[in-house]
Amino acid sequence: MSLDMWLTFLVLAGAVALFVSEKMPPEVVAMLALAALLTLRLVTTEEALSGFSSPATVTVAAMFVLSAGLQHSGSLNRLGEMIARIRWGWLLALVMMLLTAAVSAFINNTAAVAVFLPLIIAAAVANKLPPSKFLIPLSYAGQFGGVCTLIGTSTNLLVDSMARQAGHAGFTIFEFSRLGIIFVVVGTVYLMFARRFLLPDLGVPQQADSGHAGRYVAELLVSGKSTAIGKRGSELLPDDSGDVVVLEIFRGRAAVPSPRGTEIEPGDRMLVRGTWPDIEAARRKLKLSHDEVARDLEVDDEGERVYAEAMVAPGSHLIGHTLAAVRFAHLYHARVQGLHRHRLSIRQPLDQVPLAMGDVLLLDAPESALDLMRADPGLVLLGERDQPRTSMRRALFALGILTAVVAVAASGLMSIVAAAILGCIALVLLRVLEPEDAYAAIDWRVVLLLAGVLPLGIALQNSGAAALLADFSIGLVGGFGPVATLAVIYVMTSVLTEVMSNNASAALVVPIAIATAESLGLDSKPFLVAVAFSASTSFATPISYQTNTMVYAAGGYRFRDFVKVGLPLNIIFITMAVVLIPRYFPFSP
Structure with missing residues (x-):
């Protein structure tokens, strides 16, 4: 092993450790890895900065803007309102998943889930159905819908860009579609079963509530008329206070050393935790008030x-x-x-x-x-059911521009990145989006993450580290044939994605997948498809994908709920991938 290879492995190990520990945001870890590669001269300056000019990075940024055009115009809200009119729970779940998957094939799936989330909660509550039976399927549908097209997820675009940089053929916009649609159908059928037998029933919130299930932390102020004055923290809460717990007592800006043994004084602030109805009941009984910040807002708070x-x-x-x-x-x-x-x-x-x-x-x-x-x-x-009015003119423009971008890119008249940039310009010129809205729509964290991890893939290839890892993998399973090697690539990506960013895991595995294909004398496409599909469908933990984290909080789920529902789906998808990918993407070059 050369010195460059050792240093590359060192940077790789440090990056993976930081990604998994979540002590730093993923984009910060990516920038640290980029700085380390540049400092150690493992990549040239041009290679280090190539991530910022990569077609994948630019296209992802443009797709955020195109997605925002649909959001701001109200197009997605209208679709969500149509779903919300469905009265039968099974039909609501089925239509929700199919529509979310279809929308996520063309726009950012986080944006799609963000729009549909409050509408599905409201529809479930209105029909006296538990939202917990719908929100995990909503998140999963957004993920497996994203693998149906090249522009469905940033991971697909990243894999395509890295393949082209390595001199291999990339993918067309609908090349994933035949396989992706099968994943959507199977995933939907599984979730129709899982929502009935595996997902928890956390009850139906009251109409006055938002549908969010969980305990809050609240800060309450002890006024001069409070009945809590003179009581110790341990005897403060009435017996019928439910599960309300006093966490801290603040005097001034400092917490008192022993909240249970301290007598309450006027002006103290109590940090309590419990369900909101129980907190409100205890607050009223003890004559406490919410700490009024920004008192000058009173003038504007009419109505x-x-x-x-x-x-x-x-x-x-x-x-x-x-x-x-x-x-x-x-x-x-x-x-x-x-x-x-x-x-x-x-x-x-x-x-x-x-x-x-x-x-x-x-x-x-x-x-x-x-x-x-x-x-x-x-x-x-999450709590407001009323949606802003849809501007029909802007909605038609937004939908027409996105359709034109997809059509032009699919026909080969223009590259995806060029079509997407022109689409963004059209949105601003037609006043579907203001320039400020377009800037705000771009998730710069994802952009920085992509820009930072692409050079790490280049270093893995340049140093020979990717080839070494590929040879190791082939040595373990190569004797069982290319299908077994494909399975290892898929599982490796899946495991990494459950504990770190999906884009980061793809960037690490793509060079290994390419080197493996070259060593075996096979076409790289089936291995690249395995990486793209595996990194874009992460179901087993609430932290493995952004949409999982969103519904985790909104649905009041526990960590084990994702394991119970998501792990079998991961196994199903792995099995399908090993069987179907070679059929649609043959190993022969």
């Missing part, structure tokens, strides 16, 4: 006030920032009264908690403020 739940969307500008830092109350004219987060104990004042993807905020806001939140791609309203 009827509503409770709304909003989820922090993937790629949101709020991620990593606190409510205080972004001046949330002034930005949205709404007060955060509770915060729900899976798997993390919150022990800070709410306005000092860095927000994370999937956080659900309970908001007290005037109805006029909800339009601000609907227009912000960083938030997904």
Whole structure:
């Protein structure tokens, strides 16, 4: 092994460890890997920066804008409203999955799920059906719908770009479709069974609720008239307070050392956790109030006030920032009264908690403020059923432009990247999107991730590390034939994707897949298809894909629910891939 190979493996191991640990955002890890490769001279400056100019990176950014055109015009809302009129649960689930899969084949699946999510919750509640029976199928349908076309997911575009960079033939826009449609049909049939027998029934929320199931952390202020004054933390809550728990007591900005043994004083603030009805019951009994931040908003808070739940969307500008830092109350004219987060104990004042993807905020806001939140791609309203009106002119323009982009790219008249860029320009010129909306629509985290991991793939190829890993894989299973090797590539990608970014796992495995094909003297396409399909369909954990994280919070699921429903689907897809990929993409060059 050469020095370059050792250094490449070192960078690769460090990147994988950081991706899996989630101590840093994936795009930061990708940039660190890029800097390490450049510093160690494992790639040239041109190769290091090639990720930023890659057709995959530019096309993904353009597809975010094209997806936003459909969102802002209200086209997807109209589709969602049509689904919501269905009264039978089984038919609602079937139509929801098929429509989500169809939409996700052409636009970003995270955007599709973000639009359909609140509408499906509202439709389920209105028909007295548990939302938990619908939301995991919604997420999974968005994933397996994305593998039907080249532009369905950023991973497909990444695999195509890396193949072309390595001198291999890429894919046409509908080359995945025949295989992808089979995956959609099988996945839908499985989920129709799984939603009945495997998915949990978490009950039907009251109509006044948003449909979100889970416990909130709330911050309550002890006023001068509160009956809590003089009581110790351990004797504070009434016996009928349900599962409400006092987490911390703050005096000034500091937490008291022993909340259970401390006597409550006027002006103290209590951090409590429990279901929202129980928190409200305890608050009223103890005469506590919500901490009023941004008092100067009172002038603007005329008219009827509503409770709304909003989820922090993937790629949101709020991620990593606190409510205080972004001046949330002034930005949205709404007060955060509770915060729900899976798997993390919150022990800070709410306005000092860095927000994370999937956080659900309970908001007290005037109805006029909800339009601000609907227009912000960083938030997904879960509790409001009313949707903005559809602009028929803008909807037709948005749909026509996306159709034209797909048609031109599919016909070969223009490359996908050129067609997508022209489509974005058309959206702005026709005023479907304002320039500011177009900029905001791009998830720059994904762009940076793609730009950072592409040079890592180049280093794996240049140093010979990819060929070494391929030879190792062939040595283990090569004697069993190319089908067994294909299965190893698929499973390797699947396992990596469950614990790290799907784009990162694809970028690591594509060079190995190409080197494996070359060593065996086979066409690289079946192995590349295996990587693309495996990285784009991650079902077994709530953190393996962005749409899984979204429904994890909104549906009140547990981690094991994804394992119970998603792991069998992963096994089904692996089996199908090993059998069907060689049929549609033969090994012979």
